[in-house]
Amino acid sequence: MGEIHKVADVCLLAGKIMLQSGAETYRVEDTMMRIAAAFGMPHSHSYVTPTGIIFAIDGSGPAKLIRIVERSTDLQKVTIVNSISRQISSGELSLAEAHERLKQLEGKNLAYPFWMQVAASAIASGCFVIMFQGKWSDFLPAFVSGGIGFYGLDYVHRLVKLKFFAEFFASFLAGIVAMLLVAIGVGNDIDKIIIGSVMPLVPGMLITNAVRDLMAGHLVAGLSKGAEAFLTAFAIGTGMAVIFAMY
Amino acid sequence: MLIEQLVTSFIASAAFGLIFNVPKKLLAHCGLVGMSGWFIYILFVQYDMDSIFATFVAAFFVAVVSQVLARMYKTPMTIFSVSGIIPLVPGGLAYEAMRHVVVNDYNMAIQLAAKAFMISGAIAMGLIFSEVINQMMKTWASR
Numbered sequence: 365m366g367e368i369h370k371v372a373d374v375c376l377l378a379g380k381i382m383l384q385s386g387a388e389t390y391r392v393e394d395t396m397m398r399i400a401a402a403f404g405m406p407h408s409h410s411y412v413t414p415t416g417i418i419f420a421i422d423g424s425g426p427a428k429l430i431r432i433v434e435r436s437t438d439l440q441k442v443t444i445v446n447s448i449s450r451q452i453s454s455g456e457l458s459l460a461e462a463h464e465r466l467k468q469l470e471g472k473n474l475a476y477p478f479w480m481q482v483a484a485s486a487i488a489s490g491c492f493v494i495m496f497q498g499k500w501s502d503f504l505p506a507f508v509s510g511g512i513g514f515y516g517l518d519y520v521h522r523l524v525k526l527k528f529f530a531e532f533f534a535s536f537l538a539g540i541v542a543m544l545l546v547a548i549g550v551g552n553d554i555d556k557i558i559i560g561s562v563m564p565l566v567p568g569m570l571i572t573n574a575v576r577d578l579m580a581g582h583l584v585a586g587l588s589k590g591a592e593a594f595l596t597a598f599a600i601g602t603g604m605a606v607i608f609a610m611y
Numbered sequence: 612m613l614i615e616q617l618v619t620s621f622i623a624s625a626a627f628g629l630i631f632n633v634p635k636k637l638l639a640h641c642g643l644v645g646m647s648g649w650f651i652y653i654l655f656v657q658y659d660m661d662s663i664f665a666t667f668v669a670a671f672f673v674a675v676v677s678q679v680l681a682r683m684y685k686t687p688m689t690i691f692s693v694s695g696i697i698p699l700v701p702g703g704l705a706y707e708a709m710r711h712v713v714v715n716d717y718n719m720a721i722q723l724a725a726k727a728f729m730i731s732g733a734i735a736m737g738l739i740f741s742e743v744i745n746q747m748m749k750t751w752a753s754r
Binding site: 386387388391437438439440441442443446447450474475476480481484485487488491492494495496514555558559562563564566568569571572573575576579597601604605608609 | 615616619620622623626627629630631632633634649685686687689690692693694696697698700702703705706707708709710712713714731734735738739742
């Protein structure tokens with residue numbers, strides 16, 4: 365009896381880390397069931413939505429439930445859990461070792477340093493201006509406003525736990541900065557600059573995951589992620605709309 | 612001009628990989644996937660193809676390459692596809708649509724929004740088609 369509970373714990377831990385790090389729902393379910401099967405519990409059921417996991421192993425009593433409140437994008441953690449699950453499947457890791465490694469991974473912060481993320485989004489913003497047939501003279505203003513927008517996203521998201529407001533504010537901020545820069549003569553094409561600087565806010569992860577989940581038949585997860593992506597896009601659009609209204 | 616596009620799309624995709632916290636040794640691969648997708652897109656658009664079709668083909672290509680890379684490195688496919696898809700997202704169109712909404716020009720806004728919506732659909736279809744091919748390969752291989 366104790367063994368079954370330990371297996372369920374490992375499965376839930378793996379599922380929790382994956383879901384929090386932005387893995388697709390079907391991958392989470394699949395991984396949990398594979399781990400359970402590798403530990404000799406071939407009959408398990410997992411039901412995953414973006415906000416919670418329900419997991420049951422036949423014969424282990426009641427199903428277990430974990431609520432997921434905070435979700436971010438950390439593909440490195442997804443990759444590591446994926447490889448741990450592979451090792452479990454091939455019999456390289458024992459139950460205790462797997463639990464230990466997952467526990468360690470859960471507490472770790474593997475993200476790149478924050479300044480690097482801001483720099484990356486600033487560079488990406490600049491590059492998008494060029495990709496959208498802009499001029500090199502608009503690279504620098506997009507670089508600045510994209511970086512500031514991304515910084516604002518993180519800052520507001522820490523203050524207010526309201527993701528959509530943070531996104532709205534970030535696109536608003538990027539737009540304001542772009543406008544000011546154009547007003548003082550740095551950069552010419554305000555449209556290109558604003559488009560470039562809001563591109564780092566685009567919910568690319570949500571879009572791909574929504575499509576992949578819908579394809580895998582996870583209608584609830586796919587639709588809710590699609591709705592989240594739509595709301596995010598709407599928040600960004602509203603932020604820009606406020607700028608135009610002022611312009 | 613083409614070189615400029617290739618270099619910037621490479622850097623932008625790799626930068627997105629960094630934002631999504633892709634493992635360090637795979638960042639350059641993200642950049643390559645994004646660059647190849649964007650290359651196909653601009654090639655098609657330059658030869659007067661419709662941008663919806665161009666987006667579809669580019670998204671399909673990105674997804675196929677991602678699947679191949681995912682199998683090579685034994686990682687989830689999303690790692691490569693996410694940053695490759697982002698350049699194709701119709702940010703510019705959505706922006707123009709929003710601009711027209713603000714000045715109450717709904718006729719133009721809806722046209723642009725419909726186009727942006729179709730392009731998003733094309734990205735989704737590209738991903739779906741590559742998945743179909745992937746599953747067909749699996750079924751054939753297991754026979």
